[in-house]
Amino acid sequence: MAYAIETHELSYRAGKNFELREVNLKVREGAIYGFLGPNGSGKSTTIKLLMGMLRAQGGQVAVLGHAVPKEMPAVLKDVGYVPERPHLHPFMTVAQAIRYHAAFFGGFDAAYAEELLETFNLPADRLLSQLSKGELGKVHMLLVLGQRPRLLILDEPTDGLDPVVRRDVLTALLDFCSQGSATVFISSHLVHELERICDWVGVLDRGRMIAELPMHGFKQGIKRLRVGRPPSLIGDTPFILLMREQTPYDEIWVVRGWQAPMTQWFDGAGADLKEIVDLDLEEGFIELLRASRVPA
């Protein structure tokens, strides 16, 4: 299996309050990988490590088969990166920014960029400093898509954008993906946004990877169960019990890896499975976080 991004035991410490601990990421080529996590969980730090902007204190990183940060120029040739905050030179016009960017990337598709300029309805002759936040977000996306990269790394690309712009940006992203086999690694704390486009998802919390699974597994595999007469001791289960919470009459369980035949396990354990509730991605994400934060 070829991976566009692969990290092994990636560790990084910034000061006393933040540490990225042994993060293992595997992003398959061609996947649209949603990198979820609450604010401050370490998503941007992980991305900076992937982009060679920070040096890891432990572990290995490989992007598109090249070691990071040793082979960065080779990596960056095929990577389009949209950072969390705007970083383009503000005194340039949109057209100048496109020309400037194109000069560094040999395979820059000027015609496609021109097309996107129209799609995004961007004023070519306006200074970047005079653009709205939404327009600036579109310019960023235009530039990286124009590169026609093999891997797109997007760090909260739609954060702070209005819904219309967000839709435009994500649509352009999906269009681009449909044209080829690019891999997309997109971080966000806006879970429902990723639900629509991602086929894989990884969840990071407090510097640790707490889950990495296909989107369908995430959406279908996490359930909230209402259990009557729950057993006091739970042995081996066919699912992963993320959390159990007592209510006056029964218990609420959040489980992962749920499949329909697993109801039989409750019969065997003498418990009464009263209700199975499907969680959407956001609810699942929240439950996942809650579960990961409960002390062992």
Place this chain on the structure above:
Amino acid sequence: MLKQLIRVQWSRVRTPVILVALILFALPLLMIRANGGPDSSAVDTVGWWLHSAQVIGHAIPILALVAGLYLGIAAWTDDAKGGHVYALTLPLPRERYVVYRFLAGAVPITVPALCLLAGCLIATASVRLPSGVHAYPIALASRAFLATVVCYSIFFAIAIATRRAVLIVMGLLVTLIAAELIAGMLHLDFDALASAATLLTTWPGPLAILAGHWALFDV
């Protein structure tokens, strides 16, 4: 790639650079406009050219310093604003990017230098120098260019220096000042700052180019 960097850098700095260039263009003309006061006649003016060339010439290294300071810092301003993120996402080795950035920042220096050369040539052509008195337009303009490049390099390096490097330099300065104060209190013959300044401004000190002679007209 480099062409784009140069183009962008030029559009960034052109207004102040053109201003400095105009001043440098005007300086040599100012030298020959200077006259000797009410008592002077046409035949008296050579001494005043030499005199004013000497006095006004002092403005050239100062302008070189100012231009170097501005261009050195401006070379990194936009990268620094974006936390250098954009530069780091470009697919070329870091060292090569620094060299390109340096060259792009240095190219605008040619404009004031060429303007100074033009001003010097016009000034030289406008006066009739007696035998034994010479004009040095090319040497003066070249010297101004070199001095600006040195100043630019210094501020280019400072603008990208790590906090640690800045602290080391500041620490060195503070140590020199402290050593001088202590030596003064102990009545020792030790002038650390002056020695350091001499070391920097005399051959082969990096600032020796600034300390030279800056007169357009001389014997």
Place this chain on the structure above:
Amino acid sequence: MSRARVAGLAVASLLTLAGDALAQEALGARAARAEALVDSLARVDRATHAAALAVAAQGRSGPVAVVLRSGSPAQLVAKDVWRAFEPLGSASNAEIERVVLVEDGVASPRDSVGGREAVVFGRTGGYESGNSEAIAAGIANSAIAALSAVLLKDSLVAAWLQRRFDPRLEADAQKTQTVVELIDGRWTSTRRCLSGSAPDCAVYLGIELHPDLRERFPVPDIRRLLRLQASRGGALDQRRYDCVDGDDSACAEVWGDPGEPPAGWDARAALVLFVRERYGADAWRRVMADTTRNLGARFTRATGQQPAALAEQWRDWVLEKASHTPVTAGFKEITLTLLASGVLLALAARSGRWRA
């Protein structure tokens, strides 16, 4: 003990003896002894001559040691030695790179005369010692001593020169100082001389055939001088105020006989050097041997040149040969710039800031 040190001690002994012997003699006799002393020291070192002449002329009897040191920067150490040089006007121009003078074990480097002088019109004192030896090499030691001695005897030349000098060691300095003086342009004739007017050069040097004081210092010069005097708080009487206010006759009246040409001592000394170099030592001797009261006529007879022509030649010689630091942007400057920029660029490339 190094060879230089042995030589130095030998010279020291000689000087001590010479100083003792010369202390009580009259000026002329001292100069004659100085000449003999210079001849006797001719083998040692030209720079030593400065010390020898100085000590001899001063009539100094103190224990002065002259130590030669080659290849390393030296300092004139003893405090009194500075003063010992002054009668010959060569203290600040001595070949101090190659001479160390030590007196009675006093070793205070503060009295070094090896430091750079101020930069005046791009001309620093540093160049003087380097070039003067080459010029000095062309002049016989005995001739120098003889010149010094003769200068003291001729009252007209002595008055014109105002100071005695050692031409070996000051040639460049005098040319340079003359250029500074010309550029400074204090007087009308000075400014016109620099601008190429040969008659004005002759007026400036005071060798015009028919000296007219009003030509030497025209009314505007006098007025300017009085204004300067008044601006410095000097009291002016009524006629002087009249001059400043525009009364030309008052200017001629109050100025009187200045007795001096506009040129300073360095410019005049440079003329002596020029005559010696261009027309030979004999020409200078002829100037000195001539008893005519008109200095211009003396120069004309000795060199065959009219004062204006001679002054013009002198002007070109001074301007062409004065030591100075011209505006240069050659190999050295380019190399330095490339090196400095290269090092700074390397430091910038290694900076970790933009990766952090």
